[in-house]
Each structure stands twice: as C-alpha cells, then as structure tokens.
Amino acid sequence: MSAPSDKTIVVQDLRLAYGTREVIHGISFEVGRNEIFAIIGPAQSGKSSLLRCLNRTIDFVAGATMTGTILFEGENVRKTRDVFALRRKIGMVAPLPVGLPLTIYDNVAFAPRCAGMHDKHELDGLVERCLRQAALWDEVKDRLGSLGTALSGGQQQRLTIARALSHQPDVLCLDEFSIAIDPVTTMRIEDVLKELSREITIVLVTNLVQQARRLARRTMFMWKGEIVELGATEVVFSEAPADRRTYDYVHGIFG
Amino acid sequence: MTVAAIEPGKRFVRTRHVARKERQQSVAKWIFFSMTVAMIIPLVAIVAYLLWKAAPSLNWQFLVDVPKRGMREGGIWPAFTGTLYLVVISLAVSAPIGVLAAIYLNEYAKDNWLNRLINLAVINLAGVPSIVHALFGLGAFVYAAKLGYSILSASLTLAIMTLPVIIASTREALASVPMSFREACWNVGATRWQTIRSIVLPNSISGILTGVILQVSRAAGETAPIMFTGAVFFKAVEKGKLFSYGLDDQCMALSMHLYTVSTQVPNVKESIPFATAVVLLGTVLLVNVSAIGLRVWLRNRKKW
Numbered sequence: 001m002s003a004p005s006d007k008t009i010v011v012q013d014l015r016l017a018y019g020t021r022e023v024i025h026g027i028s029f030e031v032g033r034n035e036i037f038a039i040i041g042p043a044q045s046g047k048s049s050l051l052r053c054l055n056r057t058i059d060f061v062a063g064a065t066m067t068g069t070i071l072f073e074g075e076n077v078r079k080t081r082d083v084f085a086l087r088r089k090i091g092m093v094a095p096l097p098v099g100l101p102l103t104i105y106d107n108v109a110f111a112p113r114c115a116g117m118h119d120k121h122e123l124d125g126l127v128e129r130c131l132r133q134a135a136l137w138d139e140v141k142d143r144l145g146s147l148g149t150a151l152s153g154g155q156q157q158r159l160t161i162a163r164a165l166s167h168q169p170d171v172l173c174l175d176e177f178s179i180a181i182d183p184v185t186t187m188r189i190e191d192v193l194k195e196l197s198r199e200i201t202i203v204l205v206t207n208l209v210q211q212a213r214r215l216a217r218r219t220m221f222m223w224k225g226e227i228v229e230l231g232a233t234e235v236v237f238s239e240a241p242a243d244r245r246t247y248d249y250v251h252g253i254f255g
Numbered sequence: 256m257t258v259a260a261i262e263p264g265k266r267f268v269r270t271r272h273v274a275r276k277e278r279q280q281s282v283a284k285w286i287f288f289s290m291t292v293a294m295i296i297p298l299v300a301i302v303a304y305l306l307w308k309a310a311p312s313l314n315w316q317f318l319v320d321v322p323k324r325g326m327r328e329g330g331i332w333p334a335f336t337g338t339l340y341l342v343v344i345s346l347a348v349s350a351p352i353g354v355l356a357a358i359y360l361n362e363y364a365k366d367n368w369l370n371r372l373i374n375l376a377v378i379n380l381a382g383v384p385s386i387v388h389a390l391f392g393l394g395a396f397v398y399a400a401k402l403g404y405s406i407l408s409a410s411l412t413l414a415i416m417t418l419p420v421i422i423a424s425t426r427e428a429l430a431s432v433p434m435s436f437r438e439a440c441w442n443v444g445a446t447r448w449q450t451i452r453s454i455v456l457p458n459s460i461s462g463i464l465t466g467v468i469l470q471v472s473r474a475a476g477e478t479a480p481i482m483f484t485g486a487v488f489f490k491a492v493e494k495g496k497l498f499s500y501g502l503d504d505q506c507m508a509l510s511m512h513l514y515t516v517s518t519q520v521p522n523v524k525e526s527i528p529f530a531t532a533v534v535l536l537g538t539v540l541l542v543n544v545s546a547i548g549l550r551v552w553l554r555n556r557k558k559w
Contacts, residue, residue, distance in 0.1 A: 057441050062366045088444035098439040101458055110453070111443035160439070167443055 008033050008171055008201040009054070014068035016049055023049055024225045026068065036193065036202045038216030038233065040209050046225040047205045051173050055090040056083050073170065088115060091164030091172040096180050097156035099148035104140050107148040107159055111167040126166060134162035135192050154185035161189065172196060173203040178211065190215055209250050213237050221246045305536065309529035317530055321494050327523055331531055333492045336499050337506035338538060340406050341481060342474045345413035350467050353421030361429040362451055381419035388416040389483040397484055405503045409485030416480055417470040424466025428459040461550045468546040472539045478510040486511040509535040
C-alpha cells in the first residue's frame with residue numbers, strides 16, 4: 001500500500017441506510033491521485049448513493065444515515081466544517097444533463113459566483129477555459145448569452161461538465177454521463193476525460209462496461225451495496241477475474 | 256378477432272374500426288369544447304348584464320362622488336378607496352409572510368411530524384369559512400389587540416384569511432421547479448439560499464404571483480370579515496381624495512356597500528347597486544392586470 005498522500009479518496013467501512021434499508025454494506029476502497037477510477041455494476045448497487053456520500057449531498061436526502069469514514073485529501077468529509085468548499089473540490093456530473101435555466105455563460109459562471117468571484121475579467125477567462133476543457137467552446141462561443149437549456153442533449157451534458165469544472169475541483173465524478181447522449185458525443189467526452197485525467201482524479205460510474213475498459217486504470221464492480229471485485233481494469237476484464245460474478249457481468253451473462 | 260390479409264393497395268383504406276375511432280375522437284373534442292363554451296357563457300352573461308343594468312349610473316362622477324341622500328344619489332368614492340385600503344394593507348401583510356413561510360416549508364423544513372402538522376393546519380385553515388375568520392378578527396384584533404373597529408383590524412382579518420391560500424399556492428409554485436435544478440446547484444457548492452435566490456425563485460415567481468393575485472379578488476370581494484371588524488354603512492370623506500382614511504378609521508368598502516344598497520336602503524335607483532358591482536369588478540380587474548404586467552416584466556428580466 002502506498003503512502004496516504006497518493007490517495008485522493010479513502011473510503012473505510014462506509015455504510016449507508018435509507019431509513020432502515022441499508023443500501024451500502026460497509027465498503028472500503030481507495031482512489032489514487034489523477035487516476036481514472038471506474039465503478040461498474042447493475043442498477044440499485046449503490047453506485048450513485050456512493051457519489052452522494054462523497055460530496056455530502058446525501059445530507060439532502062431525508063432519512064439517510066451514513067457511517068464509516070470517507071477521507072478526501074486526508075480530511076474526513078463527514079466532519080468537514082465547510083461542506084460547500086468540499087463540494088467545490090468535487091465536480092459532479094449527473095446522468096441526465098441538467099442545464100440550469102440560465103444563459104450558457106451563467107451556467108458556467110454560477111459556481112464561481114456562489115464562491116464569491118465577481119470579477120468580470122476573471123470570470124470571462126474561467127468560462128472560456130472550462131468550456132474549452134469540455135470541448136464545447138467552439139460550438140457556443142458566439143452565443144454565450146443564449147439559454148443553456150436550449151442546447152442539444154449532448155451539448156448540455158458537456159455544459160454540465162464545464163460547470164462541474166468551473167469550481168476547479170480535484171476530483172470529477174461522472175454518474176453514467178453517457179446514457180442520454182449519442183455515441184459520437186460520448187467518444188468526444190471520453191477524449192476530454194483522458195485529457196483531464198492528467199490534472200485531476202476522475203471517478204466514473206458507468207453502466208457501459210466497455211467504457212470502463214476504455215478509460216479506467218482500475219475498475220470496481222459493485223453489486224447490491226458491496227464490492228465484488230476491485231482491481232486493475234485488465235484483470236477485471238480478463239478471462240479470469242478473481243470473482244466469477246465479475247466475469248459474468250462483464251461478459252453480459254449476469255442473471 | 257382475426258386479422259384478415261390486407262390486399263396490397265388497400266393498406267391505408269378507411270376501415271370500420273378506423274371510422275369508429277375517428278368518431279370517438281371528434282365526440283371527445285366536442286365535449287371538451289362545449290364545456291369550455293359553457294364556462295364562458297355565464298361569464299360573458301354576467302358582465303353584459305351588469306353593464307347593461309349599471310349603464311344609467313355609470314360615469315366618472317359616480318366613482319369620485321360621495322354618497323348622498325342616504326345612498327340614493329351621488330357616488331361611491333369612500334367605498335372605492337376603502338376597498339383599495341383594505342386590499343393593499345391586507346396583502347402587504349399576508350403576501351410577504353405567506354411567501355416567506357412557504358419558502359421555508361418547501362425548501363428548508365425537513366419532512367418530520369411537526370412540519371406535516373403545520374402543513375395540515377395550513378390546508379385546513381384555507382378551508383375555514385370567512386365568517387369564522389371574521390369572528391376571530393373581531394376577538395383578536397378589535398378587542399384583544401385593542402385596535403378597535405378600524406381599517407387595520409379589517410385588513411389584518413383579511414390577511415389572516417388570505418394567508419393560508421397564499422402559502423399553499425406558493426408551495427405549489429416552488430414544488431414545480433424540478434428537483435434536479437436544486438441538486439445541480441448543491442453539487443457545485445451553492446448554499447440553499449443561493450440556490451433559492453438564483454434558480455428556484457426566478458423559475459417560480461410567476462406562479463407565486465398568480466397565487467397572490469387570486470387573493471386580491473378574494474380580499475376585495477369578502478364582506479363578512481370586514482363587516483365585523485371595520486367596515487361601516489356610511490363614512491363621510493372628502494370627495495375624490497385618494498388617501499382619505501387613517502389606519503384607525505372605520506371605512507366603507509365596495510362589497511359591503513353593494514350589500515347595503517341592495518338590501519338595507521329602500522327606494523334606491525336600480526342602477527346604483529349594479530354600478531357598484533361594476534366598479535368592484537373593475538377594481539379587481541385593474542389590480543389583476545397590473546399584477547400580470549409585473550409578472551411579465553419579471554419574466555422578461557434575465558436576472559433579478
């Protein structure tokens with residue numbers, strides 16, 4: 001095991017219950033710095049809930065109780081004093097693109113403004129940089145003042161990525177970002193992610209196992225709130241992963 | 256039913272089954288359309304009838320003059336300004352309280368037994384008959400708070416009456432803003448208040464205003480609550496002067512005036528109550544139109 005400083009996220013014995021129904025049953029794993037870490041698994045495995053625990057938006061879910069520890073850059077997220085700063089350190093991209101009913105510019109400038117950045121010049125630069133990083137700049141640079149919700153689905157998803165990058169996070173979490181967009185756009189975003197992974201850590205929750213295979217260094221297979229297997233992507237997708245269920249799921253004969 | 260083989264070239268021929276579906280289609284459309292017409296007819300009829308009956312008395316002098324010879328002549332100025340006072344003051348009290356309370360209940364409050372109880376109370380309060388509010392106003396504002404029979408007591412009673420409906424309609428408007436917008440904001444580190452101010456309110460403001468506007472008509476039209484707490488049969492004010500009352504004065508009101516000239520005063524010209532009704536209707540319409548204008552203006556502003 002490497003020194004803790006290489007680890008962006010350390011999860012120890014995380015449990016999550018909605019009311020009395022436990023959906024994550026004590027899982028532990030680590031995510032290294034600047035790696036692309038994929039989480040695969042069928043629906044209802046607790047993947048999205050896990051992401052919510054990470055940036056503490058689980059607080060908004062009535063009746064949810066979280067135990068165990070999540071260390072983010074060595075800080076316990078459950079005890080963090082400034083939860084808003086924590087959330088800005090973690091970019092979150094939802095499955096369905098959510099363009100806020102604001103202009104394209106305001107969509108990206110929203111988070112920096114909430115954090116107290118109001119300098120027009122600084123904001124302009126940041127908005128352009130984020131939109132470029134999300135491979136959207138060339139398509140929208142002439143109409144930054146039009147509504148973000150009027151963009152196509154694929155563009156909106158890239159807009160949400162730009163928004164997630166606008167608060168300069170250390171980790172970018174994507175929750176099945178490609179379910180509502182076409183394969184070409186998906187490939188473009190995957191290229192974007194590869195590019196981004198030089199600077200930031202990426203946690204990729206996905207239903208498309210091949211996407212994990214294409215992008216991730218390590219892959220975690222979650223099922224019913226437990227980790228079935230966690231290892232190098234080559235091993236998980238090989239003919240002989242450690243767990244038989246992993247093989248079945250990855251090869252589409254899970255049932 | 257067996258499906259017969261379809262000859263080529265007859266694939267899109269109108270069969271009996273299709274004809275029946277089309278008939279059902281048009282019948283359904285006509286039912287909905289006729290109900291819409293049925294709804295409009297009484298509305299048009301009422302307005303037309305009112306205007307026709309009111310015509311002899313309907314002129315500018317009627318609006319700005321004070322009643323004379325025991326309501327049998329003159330105008331309705333004191334009642335008109337009285338109603339404006341009551342509506343404006345009552346909504347100035349109930350709209351901010353109601354909207355802010357609704358924001359708390361919908362955006363901040365956790366779903367626990369206390370808040371469910373508050374919810375239930377609000378809904379039930381909205382269903383309390385106005386005469387009950389009147390009695391409460393009499394006890395609470397006129398006697399207990401020692402405000403006496405006054406515009407203030409009457410306005411506060413109207414405020415209490417409109418409050419629960421404003422809360423309910425505001426919550427409805429807030430709930431129509433998709434949850435995913437809020438989550439997107441929280442995910443980028445926005446506080447609840449930042450989320451509410453920049454996303455939730457701009458997208459629900461027209462719904463909130465609609466709810467408040469509807470209460471204008473209610474506050475202007477109710478008779479019972481003000482009759483018990485501050486509205487009077489006759490009050491002499493200066494003709495044509497807008498700010499003719501003080502807050503602790505008693506006042507006349509259009510709804511009350513309509514009641515008195517229709518039932519309490521013998522030998523009133525027929526057109527006077529009708530003209531009063533037209534003015535009441537016109538006042539409500541005027542307030543509604545200006546509120547709708549405000550709504551359009553707010554919607555057209557990109558930021559606020």
